[in-house]
Amino acid sequence: MEEKCLQGQFKELDPILDKYAKVPGSLITILQQAQEIYGYLSIDAINYISAITDIRVAKIYGVATFYTQFRLEPIGENLIMLCQGTACHVNGSESIEEAVCEYLGIQDGETTEDNFFTINNVACLGCCSLAPVMMIKTADGDETYGNLTKVSVVKILKEIKSRA
Amino acid sequence: MRIVVGEGSCGIASGAKKTQTEIERLLAASNLDVKTNVTGCVGTCFLEPIVDIYDDDNKLYRYVRVQPKMVEEIISEHIIGNKPVEKYLIAGEDASFITKQTKIVLRNCGIINPEDIEEYIAIGGYESTKKVLKDLSQDEVINEVKKSGLGGRGGAGFPTWFKWNAAKINKGPEKYIVCNADEGDPGAFMDRSVLEGDPHAVLEGMIIGGFAMGATEGIIYCRAEYPLAIKRLEIALKQAREKGYLGKNIFGSGIDFDIRIKAGAGAFVCGEETALIASLEGERGMPRLKPPFPAQKGYWQEPTNINNVETYANISWIFEHGGDEYAKYGVEGSRGTKVFALAGKIKHGGLVEVPMGCTLRDVIFDIAGGIKNDKEFKGVQMGGPSGGCIPAELIDTPITYKTITETGAIIGSGGMVVMDEDTCMVDMARFFLDFTRKESCGKCTYCRVGTKRMLEILERITQGEGKDGDIELLLELAEKIKAGSMCGLGQTAPNPVLTTIKYFRNEYEDHIYKKKCTARTCKALITYTINDNCTGCTLCTRSCPTDAITGTLKGQHTINQDLCIQCGRCEEVCNFNAIIRE
Numbered sequence: 137m138e139e140k141c142l143q144g145q146f147k148e149l150d151p152i153l154d155k156y157a158k159v160p161g162s163l164i165t166i167l168q169q170a171q172e173i174y175g176y177l178s179i180d181a182i183n184y185i186s187a188i189t190d191i192r193v194a195k196i197y198g199v200a201t202f203y204t205q206f207r208l209e210p211i212g213e214n215l216i217m218l219c220q221g222t223a224c225h226v227n228g229s230e231s232i233e234e235a236v237c238e239y240l241g242i243q244d245g246e247t248t249e250d251n252f253f254t255i256n257n258v259a260c261l262g263c264c265s266l267a268p269v270m271m272i273k274t275a276d277g278d279e280t281y282g283n284l285t286k287v288s289v290v291k292i293l294k295e296i297k298s299r300a
Numbered sequence: 301m302r303i304v305v306g307e308g309s310c311g312i313a314s315g316a317k318k319t320q321t322e323i324e325r326l327l328a329a330s331n332l333d334v335k336t337n338v339t340g341c342v343g344t345c346f347l348e349p350i351v352d353i354y355d356d357d358n359k360l361y362r363y364v365r366v367q368p369k370m371v372e373e374i375i376s377e378h379i380i381g382n383k384p385v386e387k388y389l390i391a392g393e394d395a396s397f398i399t400k401q402t403k404i405v406l407r408n409c410g411i412i413n414p415e416d417i418e419e420y421i422a423i424g425g426y427e428s429t430k431k432v433l434k435d436l437s438q439d440e441v442i443n444e445v446k447k448s449g450l451g452g453r454g455g456a457g458f459p460t461w462f463k464w465n466a467a468k469i470n471k472g473p474e475k476y477i478v479c480n481a482d483e484g485d486p487g488a489f490m491d492r493s494v495l496e497g498d499p500h501a502v503l504e505g506m507i508i509g510g511f512a513m514g515a516t517e518g519i520i521y522c523r524a525e526y527p528l529a530i531k532r533l534e535i536a537l538k539q540a541r542e543k544g545y546l547g548k549n550i551f552g553s554g555i556d557f558d559i560r561i562k563a564g565a566g567a568f569v570c571g572e573e574t575a576l577i578a579s580l581e582g583e584r585g586m587p588r589l590k591p592p593f594p595a596q597k598g599y600w601q602e603p604t605n606i607n608n609v610e611t612y613a614n615i616s617w618i619f620e621h622g623g624d625e626y627a628k629y630g631v632e633g634s635r636g637t638k639v640f641a642l643a644g645k646i647k648h649g650g651l652v653e654v655p656m657g658c659t660l661r662d663v664i665f666d667i668a669g670g671i672k673n674d675k676e677f678k679g680v681q682m683g684g685p686s687g688g689c690i691p692a693e694l695i696d697t698p699i700t701y702k703t704i705t706e707t708g709a710i711i712g713s714g715g716m717v718v719m720d721e722d723t724c725m726v727d728m729a730r731f732f733l734d735f736t737r738k739e740s741c742g743k744c745t746y747c748r749v750g751t752k753r754m755l756e757i758l759e760r761i762t763q764g765e766g767k768d769g770d771i772e773l774l775l776e777l778a779e780k781i782k783a784g785s786m787c788g789l790g791q792t793a794p795n796p797v798l799t800t801i802k803y804f805r806n807e808y809e810d811h812i813y814k815k816k817c818t819a820r821t822c823k824a825l826i827t828y829t830i831n832d833n834c835t836g837c838t839l840c841t842r843s844c845p846t847d848a849i850t851g852t853l854k855g856q857h858t859i860n861q862d863l864c865i866q867c868g869r870c871e872e873v874c875n876f877n878a879i880i881r882e
Contacts, residue, residue, distance in 0.1 A: 160600075163582035164565050168524070202584040202741075203565035205524050221486035222681065222717045223643030225731050231868070259566060260486035261525055263310045264641060264717075265345030265649030278527055280313035286872070 146184045148173050157189045163199055167206060176207040204259065211254040212247040214296060215273040221260030223267040232268045233257070235286040239293060252297065272296065301334050301379065303327075306350040306410055308341025308496045309528050314348035315367065322368040323351070326375050334379060340497020340532075342410025343651030344397055347390065350410075353378060362390045393648070393669050400667045401653050402629065404637045405490075405613045409497030409651075414532050417539035420500040426545060428619035429504050433511060433553040438468055441512040445615070447623030449635030454480055454571070454608030455683070455712045455788075457634065457701040466595035467513035467605040476604040477506055477515040479612055480576060481522040481529070484568040485684030486735065488715030490639040491609035493651055495522070495529035498613065499536035503559060505612025507550070508619065510557050513605055518559035521576055524566060533561055568685075568739035572787045573598075573606050575741065586741045587787035608713070610639060630656035634700035644681075644717040645672050654699070661695045664718060675720040679803070683712025685732045685739075686792035688799030689725065708799040710792070724821035725804040726811050730758040732796035740789060747790030750781040754797060764824040766812030771801060820881050823866040830857050830870075833878035840870035840879065 152169045156162035166189070170181055177200055186193045200206040218233050233244070236255060240248050247254040263269045266282025270289070274296065281292055305311070305320040320336065327334055342350060347364035351374070354360055361384050363374060370388060377385045390398075412419040420426070432441055442465050451457035467475060479502060483491040494502060506518045522530050537559060540546045546558050562580055569575045570585040577599050579585035598604020614636060618626045627635045634656035640663060643649050647669035654663060660680060664670065671677050679691045688709035690697065697703050704711050719728065737751040754777050757770050778794030785791050801808060810816045817825040830840070836854040848864040851857030857878075859870070871879040 161580060161582040164579065165562070165582075168563060168565065199582070199584055203567050205564075205566040222684070222715070222731070223487050223649075225486075226644045226717060226719060226723055226728075234867075259484065259525065259568065260488075261309075262483065262489035262492040263313055263345075264487050264489055264643030264715075266310055266313055266348075267643060267649075269313070280309060282310070282313045 146181060149181070149184065149188075153185070153188045163189070163191060163196065164203070167196070167200055171206060174210075176210045178208075178210075209245075210247070211256075212251045213275065213300075214253050216253055216255050216293075217258040217261070217271040217273065218244075218255065219259075219261040219263070219267070219269040219271070220257045221262075221264060221267070221269075223264035224260075224269055227267040229268040231286055232270070232284050232289055235289055236270075236293070239290050252300070253293070301356060302354050303334060303336045303379075304339050304352040304354070304413075305336065306340070306342055306348060306352070307338040308409075308493060309526075310341060310345040311348045311350065312528070314345075316349035318368050319349045319351060319366050319371060322371040323375070326371060327379075330375070330380065332375075332379060337413050338415070339411060340409045340414045341493045341651070342398070342497075343401075343406055343493065343653075344394065344648070345650040346648045347394055347650075353384075363388045364390045364394060397648050397650070397652075397667055397669070402637050402655050403653050404617050404626075404629070405494060405501075405610050405639050406497070406651060406653050407617065408501060409493055412498070414497055414499055415535050417500060417536065417543060420498075424620065425500055425616075426504060426543075428616040429507050429545070430551055432508050432619055433551045433555065438512050438514065441508060441619075442468065444623040445512075445618065448614075448618045448626035449623075449630070450611065450614055450618065450626065451634065451636075451701065452607060453610035453614075453638065453713070455686070455710065457711065460607060460611055463595060463605050463607070464509055464512050466593065467515070467603045470596050470603040472602040474517070474600070474602045475513060475515040476599045476602060477510040477513065477518045478576070478580070478599065478604060478606040479506055479518070479520040480571065480573075480606050480608045481520050481526075482564045482570050482576065483523060483526075483609070483713065484571045484739075485686075485713050485715045487643050487681070487684055487717040488641045488713045489643075490641050490651055490714055492526050492529055494609050494613050494639075495526065496532055499529075499533050500540065501613045501616055502533075502609055503536060503540055503546070505607075505615035506559055507545070507557060508615050509605065509607065509612065511555065513603070515557065515605070518557065519580060519599070520559060520561045521564055521570070521580060522561055524563045530561060530563060537561070567741075568735075569741045569787070569789050572789060575787070576606065577604065584741070586743050587789075589786060610714075631698070631700055633702055638699065638711065638714055640714045640716050642668050642716050642718065645675065645720040645723065646670075646716075646718040647672050656700055657698050659696050659698050660690065663699070663716070664695070668718075671718065671720050675722065678719045678721055678723055679725070680719065681709075681717040681728065681796070682715065683710035683792075683795075684715050685735045686710060686788065686795060687712050687715075688795045689719075689728065689803065690799070691803040708795065708802055710795075722819050722821065724762070724817050724819035725800040725807045726758065726817075727762055727819075727821050729797045729800045730755065730762055733758055733793070736789065736793040740793070744785045744787075744790055746781045746784030747793065750777055750784070751790075751793050753777055754781070754794065758797070761808065761811045762817075762822045762824070764811070764815050764822070766808075768812070770812055771805070771808050775801065826866055826881055827861060828859050828864055828866065828868070828870060829880045829882075830859060830878050831880050832856065833876045835876055835878075837875070839873045839875070843869045843873045845869065 446461035575585040575587040594604040
């Protein structure tokens with residue numbers, strides 16, 4: 137029944153599910169690709185995946201909440217990933233976060249009212265010698281910014297906003 | 301003549317793509333027929349963007365920190381005028397950062413184009429694999445690795461040959477060889493660099509290992525945070541398949557073997573073997589008890605071998621030069637080289653590959669130039685959240701698995717986060733506990749609840765609310781968590797606290813009893829005041845978010861301590877060193 141209700145709503149998922157639904161161990165891959173399409177995993181999307189793959193909703197929810205990559209809430213057009221690695225911490229990532237949050241008026245995990253930016257604290261991005269670092273996912277792809285200061289980080293955000 | 305631009309993640313983040321665009325624009329504008337190419341990271345992240353110019357005799361001229369505005373001069377002087385621009389070339393300490401290293405794992409990083417298999421083949425790539433598949437038996441391969449003394453580079457240094465042999469002995473219809481590229485330690489980035497700079501070396505290691513144990517399939521479990529590494533691996537796999545190095549009947553040997561990538565989804569615990577396997581199977585990445593070991597029952601209950609990226613990157617070198625030659629590097633019990641990722645308050649941050657057995661001083665001071673801004677060296681965190689903090693007085697400790705473990709830290713995957721006098725050790729311990737608490741999978745009570753209790757105590761201490769007995773309570777909890785956790789995450793989670801208490805107990809005591817943070821980091825324990833350097837420029841008044849600063853134009857300013865939130869903005873904007881933090 138679930139499948140019927142939701143049919144048509146998630147047709148972008150069908151090619152992925154055709155490929156992976158019956159391949160054991162593919163749940164994470166399916167969820168990653170679903171998130172790639174919709175930006176997050178809605179309860180409806182999870183229900184739909186469950187109906188097609190015969191994997192229980194509770195299990196999908198369990199996997200989706202275990203891994204930090206998965207989001208259950210929608211995000212803005214541009215995702216700001218603030219690195220919380222050791223090198224970034226030692227080099228003042230906390231003050232960068234403060235500057236970003238203050239400038240945008242939102243907290244970690246939240247999205248601006250105009251739906252333009254979402255802030256996410258993430259695990260080490262592996263550009264430690266450029267700490268503090270952030271990665272911004274835009275429609276043009278992922279870009280990493282290093283050696284951030286409270287001033288430069290705001291400048292970068294303004295620049296992205298002005299490009300839009 | 302050809303031009304090569306370093307485009308690893310750090311190079312790109314430093315603007316390498318803009319530099320490359322400018323080079324290509326100017327070459328086209330001058331109608332110059334010079335080939336441009338990209339390469340991975342050479343490890344000198346502090347010098348990015350790096351542009352290498354090779355002359356017709358293949359002599360290398362390395363330009364560093366090349367901003368687009370410098371490109372015109374380099375092209376007109378060097379490419380057209382044939383006169384290298386000396387002032388932009390790498391020199392002095394920067395150059396010796398590279399020349400003092402011994403490169404085996406990073407031998408091709410920053411030299412070849414990682415997206416072109418032909419360049420890898422041209423420098424002898426895949427020769428080792430051909431030789432192995434043609435001439436050697438499975439046992440001969442394992443024996444050669446045994447001779448090399450190679451230990452697992454993911455952390456523990458467990459003998460690689462032993463794992464391969466165990467996977468070979470155990471029978472199953474399918475066998476799997478897995479590459480752990482889930483580099484989760486914050487502060488470590490050597491695996492990223494190898495995957496981005498020399499992906500074929502990793503594939504070769506997996507093909508040789510796969511052959512040795514009779515594996516039917518290879519899987520690379522790579523973190524999703526490394527999009528460029530995944531992209532370059534995909535290209536490498538495609539090219540290797542086209543060459544017949546992967547797929548059916550590889551190298552005409554009659555053996556079928558292919559490798560695929562599985563992107564991780566962000567969970568530190570998945571660096572643990574059994575958790576990684578659970579994740580590969582699409583489950584929550586929770587570890588299970590060993591035995592059975594993965595070599596007995598691994599992925600889908602079949603014999604499985606898991607090694608780290610750096611381990612595999614050593615393999616083709618070993619078969620090119622021989623296990624004995626590899627064993628010449630390093631010391632008893634720790635053979636070969638190890639790559640370290642230097643970050644934190646270090647002058648020259650980047651990747652350093654050295655023979656095992658050299659000292660911390662060799663790496664931190666001799667190669668990486670010591671501490672940024674000539675501050676005082678306080679300690680180095682090795683092994684990430686599972687490791688510990690080694691204090692300045694132990695700077696002459698040789699880097700071997702045994703000696704580093706004796707300090708209470710571990711070599712781990714090779715992250716070295718250097719700390720100076722401004723780093724508060726209690727805050728560092730709090731940072732790591734915060735990390736492990738979040739990353740605990742929740743299976744073992746001591747790890748799940750114990751790390752939270754430890755974190756609460758550390759938070760209290762850094763907020764100036766430490767109590768007599770807190771240190772003892774931390775020590776007691778640490779022992780219980782170590783004993784009561786099943787996997788490495790919980791067993792090592794208390795290490796940062798234990799080592800900082802062992803070597804920096806005075807800082808804990810200062811926080812608890814004197815309510816003082818000597819490193820002047822913990823906000824609750826510092827105060828800001830203004831001294832008589834103040835010129836009354838009012839810059840601080842305007843930057844203060846709580847209106848805590850008062851004073852007239854050109855008059856002495858003061859800070860109202862009741863309103864001050866210790867945000868530090870006044871200190872940042874002051875041009876006269878008038879703000880005192882203590």
